[in-house]
Amino acid sequence: MSRLMGLAILTLGLVMSLTACDQEPMANQPKYETYEAAPEWPDNQSARDPVAGTVPRDAPVELSVSDTLPMPLTRELLERGQAQFNIYCSPCHARTGYGNGMIVQRGFPSPPSLHNDRLRNAPLRHFYDVITDGYGVMYSYADRVPPHDRWAIAAYIQALQLSQYARFEDLTKEQRAKLPQQDSTATETTTSAGGPPMTRPLVPIIGLVALAICVIGAFYDWTAFLRSWLVASLTWGRCRWVPLPY
Ligand code: HEC
Known part of the structure; x- marks a missing residue:
């Protein structure tokens, strides 16, 4: 039995060494070294010109770009x-x-x-x-x-x-007519976040109401006092910067 095993290992080793030897010719096949002379070509050079129309790897994809809009302006x-x-x-x-x-x-x-x-x-x-x-x-x-x-x-x-x-002179008569007329009597308005425009006097009124609630609240419960004080100061004091919930 051990003799059979020995034979098997020997055969395997032989096969492996044979295949290893087989690699040799592949690594050493006929080829030109860089710039080696090549008598097969008329100019005796192994370095050949690239085929006409060859594109360098890093060349821009578009070879010619129009200077003007290449499609209708719509x-x-x-x-x-x-x-x-x-x-x-x-x-x-x-x-x-x-x-x-x-x-x-x-x-x-x-x-x-x-x-x-x-x-x-x-x-x-x-x-x-x-x-x-x-x-x-x-x-x-x-x-x-x-x-x-x-x-x-x-x-x-x-x-x-x-x-x-855009210059006023460039507009047609119809376009000029469409321009909003300058209205000096327009009243100043402030806009709540996403809501309709709100006139300014309304804001202090809401602030005053909140202040009144705050004072009344202070008699009952000091946390109510704090909360309403916060609302009052936010609406009255900072009404222009804080988006109001109404
Ligand atoms: C991440 C920010 C950023 C984005 C997004 C961006 N740009 Fe720019 N762009 C710049 C900066 C910064 C400069 C100035 C570069 C400098 O002068 O070094 C510039 C310069 C330019 C200029 C002026 C070139 C000149 O001649 O001075 C043009 C035109 C321009 N960008 C067009 C575009 C267009 C069109 C897009 C969208 C497809 C775009 N940019 C997107 C940051 C940006």
Whole structure:
């Protein structure tokens, strides 16, 4: 039995050493070393030119980009641009384009206003390129915003710029007629959170009522006194900053 085992181990060892030997020719097959001469080619060089039309690995995907809007300027395109601008750009540039978006308010470097003279005169293509390649500390949005949306955003930015610099003379007669008339007699109003506008005198009245409840409450229960005092001071003292529940 042990003789059979010995034979088996011997055979296995033989097979393994044979297969190991088999590896040798694979590692050593005919090939050119870098820049080695190659008499098979007319120019005697092993380094061949890349095939015509070869694209480098890090080349931009689009080889030629139009300088002008490559699609018709429609309301739909601008609305798409607005939606994508609000999603991707407004966190920094703000929906208005003035550059004080939420991330900037939390410490990210402040972008320039899109309404400065240089950017107002920049060609449409500039906005497309900034989205594609990034600009300074702003990183590229090429992987999130496809080319069609880049044009839509670029077009929307120019509409946004126009919105801040529209001149009265540029409006048609009908558009001028639609402008709200300046009304100097309008009364000052304050708005409660999400609610209808509320005239100011109402606020002190509510504060006074709360104060009265507070004084009456103090006779019965001092915690009631504290609670109503809080309500009174919030409504009366800070009514302009605290959103009121009515
Ligand atoms: C995370 C913040 C951030 C977001 C999001 C962002 N930007 Fe910017 N952007 C910047 C900053 C910061 C600069 C200024 C970069 C600099 O000058 O180094 C800038 C600069 C720019 C400029 C001015 C380039 C110039 O010529 O001065 C344009 C145009 C612009 N961004 C467009 C966009 C658009 C379009 C989007 C949305 C697709 C976008 N940005 C999203 C932060 C952002």
